[in-house]
Amino acid sequence: MLNEPGGHAYLERGREVFRLREYDPFISDIAALMTGSREILYYVSTDGFDHAYVDAACRALGLGYRLLPVPFPNLSCSKTALLIGKRTRSLKEAESRFKHLAGPYEFGKLLGYPGCCVNFYADSGEQRMSAGKKQSDIIRRIYGNTPDKKAFPFFLNNVYNYFSRPNNAAQIPDISRQRRLFSLNPRIIPMALYVIAWHPCSYHCAKSLKAAREIFSFLTKHVPTFAVKLKEHLARPVIFLDKCDFVSLRGEGKDGKEVRYADVAPPFSLAIDLSKRIKKGNRVVIHHGTISIYAKSGSCEKIRQPKAILLNFRA
Numbered sequence: 001m002l003n004e005p006g007g008h009a010y011l012e013r014g015r016e017v018f019r020l021r022e023y024d025p026f027i028s029d030i031a032a033l034m035t036g037s038r039e040i041l042y043y044v045s046t047d048g049f050d051h052a053y054v055d056a057a058c059r060a061l062g063l064g065y066r067l068l069p070v071p072f073p074n075l076s077c078s079k080t081a082l083l084i085g086k087r088t089r090s091l092k093e094a095e096s097r098f099k100h101l102a103g104p105y106e107f108g109k110l111l112g113y114p115g116c117c118v119n120f121y122a123d124s125g126e127q128r129m130s131a132g133k134k135q136s137d138i139i140r141r142i143y144g145n146t147p148d149k150k151a152f153p154f155f156l157n158n159v160y161n162y163f164s165r166p167n168n169a170a171q172i173p174d175i176s177r178q179r180r181l182f183s184l185n186p187r188i189i190p191m192a193l194y195v196i197a198w199h200p201c202s203y204h205c206a207k208s209l210k211a212a213r214e215i216f217s218f219l220t221k222h223v224p225t226f227a228v229k230l231k232e233h234l235a236r237p238v239i240f241l242d243k244c245d246f247v248s249l250r251g252e253g254k255d256g257k258e259v260r261y262a263d264v265a266p267p268f269s270l271a272i273d274l275s276k277r278i279k280k281g282n283r284v285v286i287h288h289g290t291i292s293i294y295a296k297s298g299s300c301e302k303i304r305q306p307k308a309i310l311l312n313f314r315a
């Protein structure tokens, strides 16, 4: 179970320092800050923040924080944002710059994300705005921008990371579908299942991979139980249809087209019918828009699904 009661013990030289929760602030982001992959963390919470927890966590880890007004007036959420930083100077700088943010490019750069990934995200964001219509999910665009599709490092699995993914033209239905997905997974927090907080420009992005390795090794050292569970959930092949429609598999992928598996794995998505059918087999092939599910007996069920892609994340 990922969401351990009382949080995950942060161990420093074998000594328990503090019990970190998985979210608000997210545990992988704390690691990114501590390893220097990021200078600043920024959150806008729907329900506000647990001030006592934020204060205690920042004191225990030697971090600074600020609560400030959200610079996006149209956002339907709490009007308070949380900034966390390691150094007082960068925190002060960020605080003044957040007041004058122009768009996703400046925002991503300020948060310390790799330039290639910020450009990729901002460019597709611009298209989305000007088209004014539903655009394919960022996961599909990253997959399209990844030349070698045979296998991806689990460090860059962002399937469950819903930050900055609701589509402008479909924001309300998107958010309500996400909530339904979360309710199917009461024992885990899908939103906390990531190593890097940003969306990579490709599933082999060298800059994202470098940061992810540093973040993950920090997690392994300081919050080992969380690191083990995180890897277990991320190092899995995923049949992806859309934001809230996918099937994660307890198994091993081959050539980016085929997976041999023992079972469907959490987090569970809204692709409930597909998931049930896949459960009946032990091998699946995704090719040219068809999902072929093979049972032990050798029988095969073919499902026409032009949206299906295989994201072969592995350890």
Ligand SMILES: [Zn+2]
Binding pocket: 114, 115, 116, 117, 118, 200, 201, 202, 205, 206, 207, 208
């Ligand atoms: Zn990149």
